[in-house]
Amino acid sequence: MYKIVEKKALAPQIFLMDIEAPRVAKSAKPGQFIIVKMDEKGERIPLTISDFDAKKGTVTIVVQTIGCSTKEMENYEIGDSFEDFVGPLGQATELMSESIEELKKKKIVFIAGGLGTAPVYPQVKWLSQQGVKADVIIGAKAKEYVIMEEKMRKVAGNVYPCTDDGSYGYKGLVTNKLKELVQDEGKKYDLVVAIGPMIMMKFVCKLTEELKIKTIVSMNPIMVDGTGMCGGCRLTVDGETKFACVDGPEFDGHKVDFAEAMRRQTMYKSQEGSQKQGIKPGCGLEGGTK
Amino acid sequence: MGMKKRVKVAEQDPKIRATNFDEVCLGYTEDEAVEEATRCLNCKNPMCVTKCPVAIDIPGFIKHVKNKEFVEAVKVIAKYSALPAVCGRVCPQETQCESKCVLGIKGDAIAIGKLERFVGDYSRENNVDISETKPKNGKKVAVIGSGPSGLTCAGDLARDGYDVTIFEALHEAGGVLVYGIPQFRLPKETVVKHEVENVKKLGVKLETNVIVGRTVTIKQLMEEEDFKAVFIGSGAGLPMFMGIPGENLNGVFSANEFLTRNNLMKAYKEGYKTPIRVGTKVAVVGGGNVAMDSVRTAVRLGAEGHIVYRRSESELPARAEEVHHAKEEGVIMDLLVNPVEILGDEKGNVIGMKCIRMQLGEPDASGRRRPIAIKGSEFTIDVDTVIMSLGTSPNPLIPLTTEGLDINKRKCIVAEEGTGLTSIEKVYAGGDAVSGAATVILAMEAGKKAAKAINEMLTK
Numbered sequence: 005m006y007k008i009v010e011k012k013a014l015a016p017q018i019f020l021m022d023i024e025a026p027r028v029a030k031s032a033k034p035g036q037f038i039i040v041k042m043d044e045k046g047e048r049i050p051l052t053i054s055d056f057d058a059k060k061g062t063v064t065i066v067v068q069t070i071g072c073s074t075k076e077m078e079n080y081e082i083g084d085s086f087e088d089f090v091g092p093l094g095q096a097t098e099l100m101s102e103s104i105e106e107l108k109k110k111k112i113v114f115i116a117g118g119l120g121t122a123p124v125y126p127q128v129k130w131l132s133q134q135g136v137k138a139d140v141i142i143g144a145k146a147k148e149y150v151i152m153e154e155k156m157r158k159v160a161g162n163v164y165p166c167t168d169d170g171s172y173g174y175k176g177l178v179t180n181k182l183k184e185l186v187q188d189e190g191k192k193y194d195l196v197v198a199i200g201p202m203i204m205m206k207f208v209c210k211l212t213e214e215l216k217i218k219t220i221v222s223m224n225p226i227m228v229d230g231t232g233m234c235g236g237c238r239l240t241v242d243g244e245t246k247f248a249c250v251d252g253p254e255f256d257g258h259k260v261d262f263a264e265a266m267r268r269q270t271m272y273k274s275q276e277g278s279q280k281q282g283i284k285p286g287c288g289l290e291g292g293t294k
Numbered sequence: 295m296g297m298k299k300r301v302k303v304a305e306q307d308p309k310i311r312a313t314n315f316d317e318v319c320l321g322y323t324e325d326e327a328v329e330e331a332t333r334c335l336n337c338k339n340p341m342c343v344t345k346c347p348v349a350i351d352i353p354g355f356i357k358h359v360k361n362k363e364f365v366e367a368v369k370v371i372a373k374y375s376a377l378p379a380v381c382g383r384v385c386p387q388e389t390q391c392e393s394k395c396v397l398g399i400k401g402d403a404i405a406i407g408k409l410e411r412f413v414g415d416y417s418r419e420n421n422v423d424i425s426e427t428k429p430k431n432g433k434k435v436a437v438i439g440s441g442p443s444g445l446t447c448a449g450d451l452a453r454d455g456y457d458v459t460i461f462e463a464l465h466e467a468g469g470v471l472v473y474g475i476p477q478f479r480l481p482k483e484t485v486v487k488h489e490v491e492n493v494k495k496l497g498v499k500l501e502t503n504v505i506v507g508r509t510v511t512i513k514q515l516m517e518e519e520d521f522k523a524v525f526i527g528s529g530a531g532l533p534m535f536m537g538i539p540g541e542n543l544n545g546v547f548s549a550n551e552f553l554t555r556n557n558l559m560k561a562y563k564e565g566y567k568t569p570i571r572v573g574t575k576v577a578v579v580g581g582g583n584v585a586m587d588s589v590r591t592a593v594r595l596g597a598e599g600h601i602v603y604r605r606s607e608s609e610l611p612a613r614a615e616e617v618h619h620a621k622e623e624g625v626i627m628d629l630l631v632n633p634v635e636i637l638g639d640e641k642g643n644v645i646g647m648k649c650i651r652m653q654l655g656e657p658d659a660s661g662r663r664r665p666i667a668i669k670g671s672e673f674t675i676d677v678d679t680v681i682m683s684l685g686t687s688p689n690p691l692i693p694l695t696t697e698g699l700d701i702n703k704r705k706c707i708v709a710e711e712g713t714g715l716t717s718i719e720k721v722y723a724g725g726d727a728v729s730g731a732a733t734v735i736l737a738m739e740a741g742k743k744a745a746k747a748i749n750e751m752l753t754k
Binding site for chain 1 (some may be wrong): 338379411463464465503504505508510533534537542545555559566567569571641644691
């Protein structure tokens with residue numbers, strides 16, 4: 005059993021949890037994820053690692069309630085336990101395989117969409133520990149949905165909050181902000197790392213293709229085991245089938261078939277379709293929980 | 295003198311069982327088991343034993359069944375196998391022990407598998423204690439994977455007095471026994487769980503949710519956690535796809551995904567949250583046991599099930615018994631047919647599968663006649679779900695994260711025949727991780743041999 009040792013609300017329907025999982029905490033690296041199964045009847049849900057503390061043996065996850073499993077998770081309190089918590093899964097961020105000297109020469113901007121701020125944080129934090137200050141664009145629908153901004157400011161270079169409704173920071177989409185930074189303010193970026201809803205990552209990639217900036221995205225397809233044994237999370241990258249759980253979750257965004265990935269994410273979504281197509285009406289909305 | 299026929303075993307009615315996940319074969323009653331056991335000739339040179347990969351003393355345990363000494367029969371099998379209730383159910387006995395039974399020459403071979411199953415079930419139902427071990431020697435051995443090879447290796451080492459820990463990536467132990475083989479062939483709650491419990495009763499520790507290669511490495515286990523030897527029994531769980539157009543459409547699954555959702559995650563059961571999508575007409579591509587398991591699962595979930603296989607019926611790699619059961623349950627066999635493309639609607643959902651008819655040519659390297667496409671014979675099957683059951687290969691995760699561990703071009707771990715020793719000192723491997731996808735009993739044999747080799751290495 006994996007004990008919840010901290011729980012905090014970050015925004016409406018978004019909360020943070022520190023989970024006691026010493027083995028995972030010891031091995032976790034930025035870019036990786038975990039799978040949690042709350043109880044006997046639960047499904048396995050992938051969630052990205054937002055932080056980890058090897059000394060305390062804890063792993064931080066940030067969750068948004070979007071389906072019945074995450075709603076159920078919201079009812080768990082400090083002192084409660086999850087039955088299963090496995091990881092770290094997937095590859096660490098590509099950044100970690102580069103030499104620090106190379107990294108220091110690079111100007112990197114992270115684009116965090118909504119809950120995507122959580123998995124961006126450990127990467128920016130790791131870069132900061134190597135002496136690299138990356139910029140971060142944080143996108144949210146409105147002010148109250150901007151999460152982890154203060155924490156991020158401690159480890160990032162410039163932080164640019166954006167809200168759809170203009171209630172805080174820049175008014176507009178993250179793509180518009182990036183365009184403004186590059187085209188109007190003359191910022192030069194060598195690398196974009198975009199993590200958020202697939203639709204956002206898709207549009208970021210469309211823009212950075214025009215801007216000719218290499219872009220890494222963290223894909224969030226439906227997963228079951230997370231260890232490469234089922235292929236439920238498969239994607240087409242550069243014309244080849246890849247398993248996001250073992251080959252990713254990070255890929256070159258300009259090579260990802262987003263249309264296919266977004267379509268596959270909806271596989272279990274429609275309750276109406278579920279009757280017609282013989283889909284067991286389960287939760288099934290958790291594929292994109294990142 | 296007419297020879298006695300094999301005692302028939304009761305089965306659920308095909309029409310009823312096609313609507314539930316309860317076990318198809320009901321097994322022998324005590325009287326039936328005793329009656330079947332009396333047919334055994336108790337050969338001086340029992341050929342059946344030579345074809346059992348773990349060399350169970352078959353006449354020995356059958357003699358006890360005949361005399362109604364069931365506890366004694368349990369103890370005889372326990373010396374060789376930790377999973378009798380599993381093997382009695384899923385071994386291909388017709389090509390192993392039963393294939394060499396003398397009675398089989400002129401009549402029915404002894405139902406060794408059904409008798410083994412009876413003994414395994416008796417042991418569980420009557421809580422026979424088989425937890426005897428040698429005194430603890432304090433030496434730690436790590437076993438990676440809790441499938442048949444890992445459970446066997448762990449059990450044997452624990453009996454020899456070792457302090458064994460099994461590391462399992464999933465949340466439940468059993469490997470293919472829990473995620474792959476369906477409930478209707480192998481009950482999980484009773485049979486599999488109990489045989490895993492038996493291994494734990496020998497003092498074996500089980501750590502689930504540990505992915506060796508990610509959560510911890512083999513090097514760390516040996517250097518930081520003081521494991522004196524490691525056995526890798528991580529199986530061959532990586533699914534293959536055909537590489538044809540449309541394979542990533544919504545409604546195309548690997549058999550592993552489909553079966554994992556249903557068996558491990560219990561998607562078929564009320565209250566369990568994992569969803570499953572089965573459609574109304576399902577094509578399972580492939581002809582092995584996994585294909586039969588998938589199509590029979592689809593039928594039970596309410597779909598019309600088709601097996602699409604490129605050779606003919608006599609080449610089907612699945613057990614004859616499973617093919618027979620599948621047909622009884624209404625599965626349609628589309629033989630000498632090969633898919634060339636999966637067709638989707640504008641929303642990306644599967645609406646059909648374009649196939650081509652095949653004919654058999656000359657035998658290939660495997661000795662089976664090679665299927666050749668018949669030009670111009672393309673046609674479309676209307677299906678809304680396709681399950682790919684083309685086989686699996688070993689997961690590359692452990693070799694990728696274990697420096698110095700050699701693999702061959704089939705991605706299988708290279709291990710010494712007979713001992714399972716890998717290219718790394720004190721690291722052994724066995725089962726599907728070494729052989730590629732094979733059978734439960736062969737994995738157990740490999741686990742057994744590695745346990746013996748590890749014991750010899752650590753007592754030197």
